[in-house]
Amino acid sequence: MRSTSDQASRRGVTARGASASCPRDETEEAPVSDRFEVDVAVVGGGLAGLVAAVAAARRGMSVVLCDTRAVGGRARSDRRDGFVLNQGPRALFRGGVGTSVLSRLGVSFSGSPPSRAASGYSETTGEMTRLPVSAGSLLRSRALGAIDKMRLASLLSTLSRHQRAGLDSVSAAEWIASLGLSSRGSAVVSALTRVATYAGDLERISADAAVSQVQLALRGVIYLDGGWQSLVDGLVAVATSCRVTLLEGERATALHTRADGFLEVRTPARAVQAASVVLAVGSPGAARALLPRPPAWDLGPPGTAACLDLGLRRVPAVRVAYGLDEPLYLSTHSPAAELAPPGRAVVHVLRYGARSSRDDEAQLWALARRCGIGEGDVVVERFLHEMPVCHALPRPGSGFGGRPAVDATGTVGVFLAGDWVGPVGLLADASLASGEAAGIAAAHASGRRALAGATLWR
Ligand SMILES: Cc1cc2nc3c(=O)[nH]c(=O)nc-3n(C[C@H](O)[C@H](O)[C@H](O)COP(=O)(O)OP(=O)(O)OC[C@H]3O[C@@H](n4cnc5c(N)ncnc54)[C@H](O)[C@@H]3O)c2cc1C
Incomplete structure (x- = not known):
C-alpha cells in the first residue's frame, strides 16, 4: 500500500471535514489532503467490514478500512x-456460521x-408461568394442557431434524398455525421463534429462516464475557496483525470508477484508490447512497x-x-x-x-x-x-435466497456485506458470512486486475 502522507494511515484518525463553504459534487476530482492506493478498500467497520478486511488481507491484499465512527458498529459495547x-x-x-468464520480468522x-429457567409473561393478566424450553421443563410447565404438551414434545424432539424444504414459501406465523396447537401453545412457540429470529412480526419472516434459527437456538447460544466488544477487539487485533489500515472517524462520501478502471472511495479528507471495494455500511440505504448505479434489490422488511x-x-x-x-x-x-x-x-x-x-x-x-x-x-x-x-428479514416466498448476493452491486469490483446480504445465516451470522465472502471476492477481483497487467499498487 502507498500513501502520499506518511502519517495518515493509522487507527484513531480524526475526520477532517471539507473546508469549502458551498456544497460540492463529491464525485469530482477535488483536492484532498491524502491519497491511498490499495488493493481493497472496505467502507464500514462493523462485524461485516472487519471480517471482509481481514479475509482480504489474509490473501495478501493491502487493505484500508474506513468508518464514520469507531469501528464495531452495532456490535460495540x-x-x-x-x-x-x-x-x-x-x-x-x-452452531451458527458466524462462529465458524470467527474461528477461521x-x-x-x-x-x-x-439460564435455562425461563418464564412466560402475559401482559394482559400480569401472570408469569414456567416456560417449556426443553423436554424436561415442558412436562413440568403449567402453561399448557395435555394435548399441547404432547404436540410440543413431538415438535421439540423432531425440530432439529425438521425438513425445511418448501418452508420458504410460507411465513413463520403460517408454520406455527399448521402445528395444531391451542392459542396458548401457539403463543409459546411464537415467543421462542421471536427470541431466535428477533422478528417482531412472524407474518413477515419466512418459515424456512425461522425454523433454521430455532434449530440453531436449540443447539445453544452464549453470552460473551466482555460483551460483543470482545469480538470487535478480537477482529481489530487480527486486522492489525494483517496490516489492515483502520481509518476511524472517516465517512465515505462517494465511490466512483476512474477512467483507468480502478475505483476511488472519497472521504472529506482523503481519496482511496483501490482495485476492489467492499461496502459493509450496515443498511441497504447506506450502500445505495454510495453505489454509482444501485440495482433495485427486492428486499424483505x-x-x-x-x-x-x-x-x-x-x-x-x-x-x-x-x-x-x-x-x-x-x-x-x-x-x-x-x-x-x-x-x-x-x-x-x-x-x-x-x-x-x-x-x-x-x-x-x-x-x-x-x-x-x-x-x-x-x-x-x-x-x-x-x-x-x-436490515432485511428473509421473507415468505423467497426465504434466504431472496437476499442480494455479495456481487449484486451493478458496479464491477464492488461487493456488499451485511445482515441483509447473501444466502446464509440471519443477524450477525449473515454479516459475518457475507463479510468473509465479500472479502474473498474482493481479493480475487484485485488479483485478477493485477494479472491483467493493470498497475499493481504494492
Ligand atoms: C438490539 C440488537 C440486538 C441484536 N442481537 C443479536 C443477537 O443476539 N445475535 C445476533 O447474531 N445478532 C444480533 N444483532 C444483529 C447484529 O448486531 C448485526 O447483524 C451486526 O452487528 C451487523 O454488523 P454489520 O457490520 O453488518 O453492520 P453495522 O454494525 O451496522 O456496521 C456498519 C458500519 O458502517 C459504518 N458506516 C455506515 N456508512 C458509512 C460510510 N458512508 N462511511 C464509513 N462508514 C460507514 C457505520 O458507522 C457502522 O460502523 C442484534 C442487533 C441489535 C440492534
Whole structure:
C-alpha cells in the first residue's frame, strides 16, 4: 500500500471535514489532503467490514478500512460504572456460521449459556408461568394442557431434524398455525421463534429462516464475557496483525470508477484508490447512497427493536422472561457472562418491533418491574429506541435466497456485506458470512486486475 502522507494511515484518525463553504459534487476530482492506493478498500467497520478486511488481507491484499465512527458498529459495547452494556441483548449462536468464520480468522471468545429457567409473561393478566424450553421443563410447565404438551414434545424432539424444504414459501406465523396447537401453545412457540429470529412480526419472516434459527437456538447460544466488544477487539487485533489500515472517524462520501478502471472511495479528507471495494455500511440505504448505479434489490422488511439496558445492584428474581401476548423479552446476561462487578447484574429488556418511544419504554419497564426489578436496584440504565436488528428479514416466498448476493452491486469490483446480504445465516451470522465472502471476492477481483497487467499498487 502507498500513501502520499506518511502519517495518515493509522487507527484513531480524526475526520477532517471539507473546508469549502458551498456544497460540492463529491464525485469530482477535488483536492484532498491524502491519497491511498490499495488493493481493497472496505467502507464500514462493523462485524461485516472487519471480517471482509481481514479475509482480504489474509490473501495478501493491502487493505484500508474506513468508518464514520469507531469501528464495531452495532456490535460495540459501552462501559459504564463497571458494567459492560451491549446495545441490547446479544447471543452468539454456537452452531451458527458466524462462529465458524470467527474461528477461521483466529478470533477467540469466551462466555456462558443463559439460564435455562425461563418464564412466560402475559401482559394482559400480569401472570408469569414456567416456560417449556426443553423436554424436561415442558412436562413440568403449567402453561399448557395435555394435548399441547404432547404436540410440543413431538415438535421439540423432531425440530432439529425438521425438513425445511418448501418452508420458504410460507411465513413463520403460517408454520406455527399448521402445528395444531391451542392459542396458548401457539403463543409459546411464537415467543421462542421471536427470541431466535428477533422478528417482531412472524407474518413477515419466512418459515424456512425461522425454523433454521430455532434449530440453531436449540443447539445453544452464549453470552460473551466482555460483551460483543470482545469480538470487535478480537477482529481489530487480527486486522492489525494483517496490516489492515483502520481509518476511524472517516465517512465515505462517494465511490466512483476512474477512467483507468480502478475505483476511488472519497472521504472529506482523503481519496482511496483501490482495485476492489467492499461496502459493509450496515443498511441497504447506506450502500445505495454510495453505489454509482444501485440495482433495485427486492428486499424483505427490516426488523427493529426497542431496548432497555440495565446495570443492577442485584440479580433479579426472574432471570429470563418471554412475552406470550406481546413481543417482549427480558434476559439476565450477567451473571452468565462476565459483564458486571461481582454480585451485580446486567439485564436487557427488549420489544421486538419498535413503536413509539414513550410506549415502548413504559412497556419495557413494566416487564422489568414484574421480574422483580425496582428503581432502587438500578445503577445504570439506557433506553435505545428503534434499533435495526436486521436490515432485511428473509421473507415468505423467497426465504434466504431472496437476499442480494455479495456481487449484486451493478458496479464491477464492488461487493456488499451485511445482515441483509447473501444466502446464509440471519443477524450477525449473515454479516459475518457475507463479510468473509465479500472479502474473498474482493481479493480475487484485485488479483485478477493485477494479472491483467493493470498497475499493481504494492
Ligand atoms: C438490539 C440488537 C440486538 C441484536 N442481537 C443479536 C443477537 O443476539 N445475535 C445476533 O447474531 N445478532 C444480533 N444483532 C444483529 C447484529 O448486531 C448485526 O447483524 C451486526 O452487528 C451487523 O454488523 P454489520 O457490520 O453488518 O453492520 P453495522 O454494525 O451496522 O456496521 C456498519 C458500519 O458502517 C459504518 N458506516 C455506515 N456508512 C458509512 C460510510 N458512508 N462511511 C464509513 N462508514 C460507514 C457505520 O458507522 C457502522 O460502523 C442484534 C442487533 C441489535 C440492534
